[in-house]
Amino acid sequence: MAGAACVGVAWCYADSDVPDMGTVSIHPGGARGLARGFTLAEALIASAVLAVIVVAVAASVSTAQKVAWESRKRMLATFAADGMLSELMTLGYYDLRDRDGQTDAIGSMETMDGVVYPKAFWALGRSVSVTDTSVTEPGSGTVVDGVDVRVAVYDEHKDLSVLTVFVAEPAE
Amino acid sequence: MSCGGRTTRVQRRGMTTVELLIAVTITVVIGLSMTTVLTSVARGLSSTNGERSAMQRANVLSHRMLSYTETALAVIAADERGLAIWLHDESGEGKVNLLELRALCFDDDEQMMVMRRVEFPEAWTDEEQAAANTVVTSVEDPFTVMDQQEALGYVTTVPIVDGVSGFAVESSGASAVESPRFAVHVDVVIEMDHSEEVLLAVGLPMHMEPQ
Structure with a gap:
């Protein structure tokens, strides 16, 4: 290496077997003087990268919590x-119609007998609709009159669970 | 040091005590913050998993209960021990026989719900089975009857769901046997010492009182 052009200093041990690490610059450009710190641009880029990572992690955790x-x-x-x-379904056919339009406001759901739902259900409301309808049996083509009983449970934005069941009118 | 004819002398000073202390302090603060954040995230995720599991268990219980009550004739006893369900009237006498009884029981010690039913040995003849299939009268407590049959070795117990720490029932009528509807309060375990109360409403569309 003796006499060779020197790029950086870690390889420049030409005159000594033991490098004088105390006086060696760690900068590849062979800069002289004290080791320089980060520039403002470097610091800003580092901060931005860190911020992006933190925001991404926080966003994914938040999304996971929201989904859950x-x-x-x-x-x-x-x-x-x-x-x-x-x-x-415990009510008679003709009593079902009386339940049409029954609504429990969000946060105040009760069973039919007035038992209040616990606090886990605080974000939910419920409505019942009973509408006349008729269905045709696929095989015989017989038309059966009855009602569609529809129960919808919702939060402040949308329906979360909707169940509908057809109840046939009892034969006379 | 000479290097290719050029001399570079660079002074490399170490950190001062103040700089070192500041660096250590910043590192400790960042480390603590990260630990706090990660711990709370881990706790949140664990709690979310616990809640999801609890809801699934409540869902299983809800479906199993509804599958029984949809066709059941009556609930002949309902209290903190569970629901004693008259499932069907196989004898056609309007009376509750042992083989027509299902007991949805809350096992407080094991924190689980189980379904118990009487099952006589297969080796028995029809006459022997009919003789043992006695009527559960209205004055008898069906849960005690079930215990007696279990002592004789004639009860089959099927686990329904675990992780249940509390159970209570409210009837729509003056007594369980008169009631077509029940509000079942279940505490499902989310984490150790942390449960969530869920209300499951069940109705008996085929309700009839035994004679």
Whole structure:
């Protein structure tokens, strides 16, 4: 290496077997003087990269939490819809019509007998509609009159669970 | 040091104590913040998993209960021990026989819901089965009857769902047997010492009172 052009200094041990590390610049350009710090641009870029990473992680965690919350609400909505439908089926055909338009406001759902739903259901409301309809049996072509009982459980934005069941009018 | 005819002498000073202390302090602060954030994220995710699992367990219980009550004739007892369901009237006498009984029981010790039913040995003849298939009278407690049958070895227990820490029932009528509707309160375990109360409303469309 002796006499060779020197790029950087870590390789320039020409005159000594033991490099004098105390006086060696660590800059490849062979800069003289004290080791320089980061420039403002470098610091800003580093901060920006860090900020992007932090924001990305926070956003994904937040999205995961939101999805989990939504899924939980849908499950609770299904319980509330299943429950109301199960309760409605205990009524006679002609009593079902009286339930048309029944609504439980968000946060104040009750069973048909007035048992208040616990706080887990606070974000949910519920409505019942009973509409006349008729269905035609595919095989015989017989027309059966009855009602569609529809239970919808919703939050402040949209329906989360909607169940509909057809109840045939009893034969006279 | 000579290097290719050029001399570079660079002074490399170390950090002062103040700089070192500041650097250490900043590192510690950042480390603590990161630890706090990561811990709370991990706790949040764990809690979310627990909630999801709890909701799934409540869903299983809801479906199993509804599958029984959709065709059941009556609930002859309902309290913190569970629901004693008269499933069908196989004898056609309007009375509750042992084989027509299902007990949805809350096992407080194991924190789980189980379904119990009487099942006589297959080796028995029809006459023996009919003789053992006695009527559960209205004065008898069906859960106690089930315990007695279990002591004799005639009860099959099927686990329904675990992770249930509390169970309570409200009837729509003056007594369970008169009621076509029930509000079942279930505490499902999310994490250790943390449960969520869920209400499951069930109705009996085929409701009839036993004689």
